[in-house]
Amino acid sequence: MAYTNSSMVSYTKLSPNHSGQRTHSIDRITPHCVVGQLSCESICGCFTSPSRQASCNYGIGKDGRVSLCVEEKNRSWCSSSNANDQRAITIECASDMSEPYAMNSAVYDSLVKLCTDICRRNGKTKLLWLGDKNKTLNYAPKSDEMVLTVHRWFANKSCPGNWLYARLGNLAAKVTSNLGGSTVTPSAPAAGLYRVRKSWADAKAQKGAFKSLDNAKKCADSNNGYAVFDANGKQIYPTATAKKSVDAIAREVIHGKWGNGTERRQKLIVAGYDYSAVQKRINELLR
Numbered sequence: 001m002a003y004t005n006s007s008m009v010s011y012t013k014l015s016p017n018h019s020g021q022r023t024h025s026i027d028r029i030t031p032h033c034v035v036g037q038l039s040c041e042s043i044c045g046c047f048t049s050p051s052r053q054a055s056c057n058y059g060i061g062k063d064g065r066v067s068l069c070v071e072e073k074n075r076s077w078c079s080s081s082n083a084n085d086q087r088a089i090t091i092e093c094a095s096d097m098s099e100p101y102a103m104n105s106a107v108y109d110s111l112v113k114l115c116t117d118i119c120r121r122n123g124k125t126k127l128l129w130l131g132d133k134n135k136t137l138n139y140a141p142k143s144d145e146m147v148l149t150v151h152r153w154f155a156n157k158s159c160p161g162n163w164l165y166a167r168l169g170n171l172a173a174k175v176t177s178n179l180g181g182s183t184v185t186p187s188a189p190a191a192g193l194y195r196v197r198k199s200w201a202d203a204k205a206q207k208g209a210f211k212s213l214d215n216a217k218k219c220a221d222s223n224n225g226y227a228v229f230d231a232n233g234k235q236i237y238p239t240a241t242a243k244k245s246v247d248a249i250a251r252e253v254i255h256g257k258w259g260n261g262t263e264r265r266q267k268l269i270v271a272g273y274d275y276s277a278v279q280k281r282i283n284e285l286l287r
Contacts, residue, residue: 005072006118008110008113009066009067010040010067011041012068014071015044015048015055017052017053019074020075022086023075024087025122026089028087029090029091029118029127030079030084030089030150030151031090031093031111031115031150031164032092032151033101034093036097037095039062040060040063040067043060055070056090057071057074058092058114059091059092060092060110062094064109072118079151079154080157089118095161098275098276099275101159101162101164111171115127115175119146119175123144127147127172127175128146129171150168165232166200166232193210194210194212194229195216195228196220196226196229198226199266199269200233216228249281250281253282254282
């Protein structure tokens with residue numbers, strides 16, 4: 001087929017880091033968090049050196065502008081998986097530098113538009129998010145379907161971060177709506193399960209996956225520090241309480257209420273607090 005690149009591109013700096021023309025037709029999109037509020041030029045700049053051994057097809061800068069780093073016809077080195085990258089368009093998105101690696105509205109809006117454009121040019125009318133690694137990787141997309149995959153399925157990484165991971169269902173629905181396709185996705189039994197974990201990103205700590213929410217809650221209650229997450233990674237039990245101010249949390253940390261080191265960091269992130277902001281306030285209070 002004849003490959004094209006997006007007309008949304010406002011900056012091009014092609015990376016030498018790619019495998020040449022892909023060996024599989026495009027039927028996946030893999031969005032990533034670049035871990036930094038970078039411009040689209042800076043994202044391309046991350047991949048100009050051959051020693052970097054990494055690249056992406058597109059970058060979305062913090063202002064929503066799009067850059068081209070590897071042409072769509074070529075396989076980028078982005079997802080720690082040759083099989084995935086041969087068939088996926090990979091997109092690095094400007095984000096915060098710590099979990100949940102949040103993206104601003106300009107970046108997310110451009111991601112929706114870019115995914116829509118990629119699907120349309122490749123003859124797709126639906127973008128699917130199945131929410132489960134095994135289900136997705138074993139699914140054979142129909143000729144009009146594009147499927148979302150994530151880096152964390154192929155490497156011990158949080159990428160694309162819990163902020164975007166929790167919104168992939170929304171991303172798929174918006175893109176499919178833009179394309180005029182049906183938002184009904186194939187049945188995915190595993191995607192409807194309630195998972196019991198310490199945090200959504202910590203899949204290795206999972207205690208179980210349950211069809212029954214009540215059974216999932218019982219499991220979480222029996223394991224201190226565990227919570228119940230839905231298929232989109234949203235914590236649904238125990239329900240989040242009203243968040244305290246950064247100053248209040250910093251003072252609690254100083255008084256030892258949140259533990260130390262990695263344990264403290266994990267607890268703050270799970271509770272929905274910005275660890276960097278809390279640590280900054282702690283440093284200010286201890287001056």
